[in-house]
Amino acid sequence: MNRINQLFQEKKNNILSIYYTAGFPELSDTVRIAKALELAGADMLEIGFPYSDPVADGPVIQASSKKSLDAGMDLKLLFEQLKTLRQEVSIPVLLMGYVNPLLQYGVENFCKSCVEVGVDGLIVPDLPMVEYEEFYQNIFEQYGISNVFLVTPQTTVERIHKIDSLTNGFIYMVSSSATTGKNLQLSQNTEDYFSRIAALPLKNPKMIGFGINGKAAFDKACQYANGAIIGTAFVSSLEKDSSSTGIAEFMKAFTA
Amino acid sequence: MNYFVNDKGYYGDFGGAYIPEMLYPNVEELRQNYLAKINEPDFQKEFHQLLKDYVGRPSPLYLAKRLSKKYGANIFLKREDLNHTGAHKINNTIGQILLAERLGKTRIIAETGAGQHGVATATVCALRGLECVVYMGEIDIERQAPNVARMKMLGAKVVPATSGSKTLKDATNEAMRDWVNNPVDTHYIIGSVVGPHPYPDMVSVFQSVISEETKKQLLEQTGSDQPDYVLACVGGGSNAMGMFYHFINDEGVQLIAVEAAGKGVGSGHSAATTALGKEGVLHGSRSILMQTTDGQVVEPFSISAGLDYPGIGPQHAHLFKTLRAKYVSITDEESLDAGLLCTQMEGIIPAIESAHALAYLEKMDFKGNENVVVCLSGRGDKDMDTYMKYFGL
Numbered sequence A: 001m002n003r004i005n006q007l008f009q010e011k012k013n014n015i016l017s018i019y020y021t022a023g024f025p026e027l028s029d030t031v032r033i034a035k036a037l038e039l040a041g042a043d044m045l046e047i048g049f050p051y052s053d054p055v056a057d058g059p060v061i062q063a064s065s066k067k068s069l070d071a072g073m074d075l076k077l078l079f080e081q082l083k084t085l086r087q088e089v090s091i092p093v094l095l096m097g098y099v100n101p102l103l104q105y106g107v108e109n110f111c112k113s114c115v116e117v118g119v120d121g122l123i124v125p126d127l128p129m130v131e132y133e134e135f136y137q138n139i140f141e142q143y144g145i146s147n148v149f150l151v152t153p154q155t156t157v158e159r160i161h162k163i164d165s166l167t168n169g170f171i172y173m174v175s176s177s178a179t180t181g182k183n184l185q186l187s188q189n190t191e192d193y194f195s196r197i198a199a200l201p202l203k204n205p206k207m208i209g210f211g212i213n214g215k216a217a218f219d220k221a222c223q224y225a226n227g228a229i230i231g232t233a234f235v236s237s238l239e240k241d242s243s244s245t246g247i248a249e250f251m252k253a254f255t256a
Numbered sequence B: 001m002n003y004f005v006n007d008k009g010y011y012g013d014f015g016g017a018y019i020p021e022m023l024y025p026n027v028e029e030l031r032q033n034y035l036a037k038i039n040e041p042d043f044q045k046e047f048h049q050l051l052k053d054y055v056g057r058p059s060p061l062y063l064a065k066r067l068s069k070k071y072g073a074n075i076f077l078k079r080e081d082l083n084h085t086g087a088h089k090i091n092n093t094i095g096q097i098l099l100a101e102r103l104g105k106t107r108i109i110a111e112t113g114a115g116q117h118g119v120a121t122a123t124v125c126a127l128r129g130l131e132c133v134v135y136m137g138e139i140d141i142e143r144q145a146p147n148v149a150r151m152k153m154l155g156a157k158v159v160p161a162t163s164g165s166k167t168l169k170d171a172t173n174e175a176m177r178d179w180v181n182n183p184v185d186t187h188y189i190i191g192s193v194v195g196p197h198p199y200p201d202m203v204s205v206f207q208s209v210i211s212e213e214t215k216k217q218l219l220e221q222t223g224s225d226q227p228d229y230v231l232a233c234v235g236g237g238s239n240a241m242g243m244f245y246h247f248i249n250d251e252g253v254q255l256i257a258v259e260a261a262g263k264g265v266g267s268g269h270s271a272a273t274t275a276l277g278k279e280g281v282l283h284g285s286r287s288i289l290m291q292t293t294d295g296q297v298v299e300p301f302s303i304s305a306g307l308d309y310p311g312i313g314p315q316h317a318h319l320f321k322t323l324r325a326k327y328v329s330i331t332d333e334e335s336l337d338a339g340l341l342c343t344q345m346e347g348i349i350p351a352i353e354s355a356h357a358l359a360y361l362e363k364m365d366f367k368g369n370e371n372v373v374v375c376l377s378g379r380g381d382k383d384m385d386t387y388m389k390y391f392g393l
């Protein structure tokens, strides 16, 4: 059983997952930030591998990706940096990014590298389910890497069940159909969507992400899912203060 | 060999729909409906009526006598420059706006490079009274100023794309982000044969009117609907696909696709995708694109805003890989010179995009009586600044 499954077995509520971009704000920060986040109470991490054309991302994550790429980040370097990950960090770690860098690295190669450095899962928003099923599912499964799919308010129930059957980590509920960094609007529609999904008999746990910008949004999301994912808000905070104290300060708002 | 899309949305190894879940419902809605809706008699009637009375089709197939004499072959120009709004782009926007209406959409978004697709989209939105937002790279806003003014006058909102190279690729990213954020009421009118399935097929079907007419016109003018060569420039590849479409299964017809070499294929400032690219995924489909070994998209370069794109449509990737069409490239200077030549020998100022196709005539060896069709995809009014600067006019 990988670390993701273990986490959800041990903790059912208020799971706090943090997204940040690899190699940001400094190229060598990737593992240092992971360690600081674990110390500050994060339950799970999503490390973004940057891409030149991130169509699902808003300005903050776009800018962090660009800065990291300009500094020289690529997948080879990222896996090199992550060699020390498991000496420092014990919580589950996923990589998140777009499909083209993954294809150029080679999907099997990628899974192999994940296993070598202790990465547990992958989130690739633009890798379609059909292609995953046809070409890549058996590779992921062979290496024990969880592939996480997104669902949105427009995703049909039938499709959610299909996603549930294809994944073995968690289901990533996008809070609204939006690029990253749009603050969650708690409308009746959003709550209806959250409760509709909460009521479905799914085998996988659920995490809510996109637009979770503060404690109130986090708590709201945790009423409907096993936890929530904070991305843009954390990346913005890194821009201002990426020291361990700065990170601890940011996390206090959620763990208090 | 099947050169057209299969039931999974692929052309050989290329195509598919590599999109985030947020776009899935919209793209799926299109996929399920586009063929049925397009084939409905009332759609066909309205589409063809508008192409005739509003766009001014059929566009002439013109035998360019002086160019023919110069090159020693019969050079026919397919005059897409004479369409309303000045390029082939309107064939597609007319089709897509009719489809968007039938899908109940009330807001239209588009990306644009040269501004021709933006103008064609703003035009059909004005025609049908729909809200229109056009994304355009900041650099292109500068170099295609007349088209920006036209879009604004037509009532569209022009939003600058300020990321990356600030050109067509970045405008496309912004349009896709807009669609992610507006999943219910909005239709994205993509301007070329790129994007997730069914876009490449849908756009090529709308543009295929170019080769459909050409065949009839050739038959009338030459006694045969089979030319020896068909040439077109390729940015994303929509005028080329429209020009090739009804010739693809006529294996005796040589198809030549002309990419933009920019300052030269090896110069580091180029948009010659098949020469410089590798297989990968960009803007929702698997195709050939210019990228680093790490899979980061490389910023392209061409003096022609409409060809300044690091990828090509998936059907082009398939035609390239199967060798059904030949992919060549032309530099900035060669295209500008060809533009001037066409202007002074035929009295036609071509768009710099189209001038790339014309420039390749210079590199061909003709035996004497071959019939050659060049897609003159657009007119050069928008490019006057660039021409004036280059030639010191």
Ligand SMILES: Cc1ncc(COP(=O)(O)O)c(C=O)c1O
Pocket (backbone or CB within 6 Å): B087, B088, B113, B114, B115, B116, B117, B191, B192, B193, B233, B234, B235, B236, B237, B238, B239, B240, B305, B306, B307, B351, B353, B354, B377, B378, B379
């Ligand atoms: C006149 C003209 N030709 C060609 C193109 C390139 O597009 P495509 O390759 O899709 O035909 C453009 C794009 O703006 C254009 O304006």
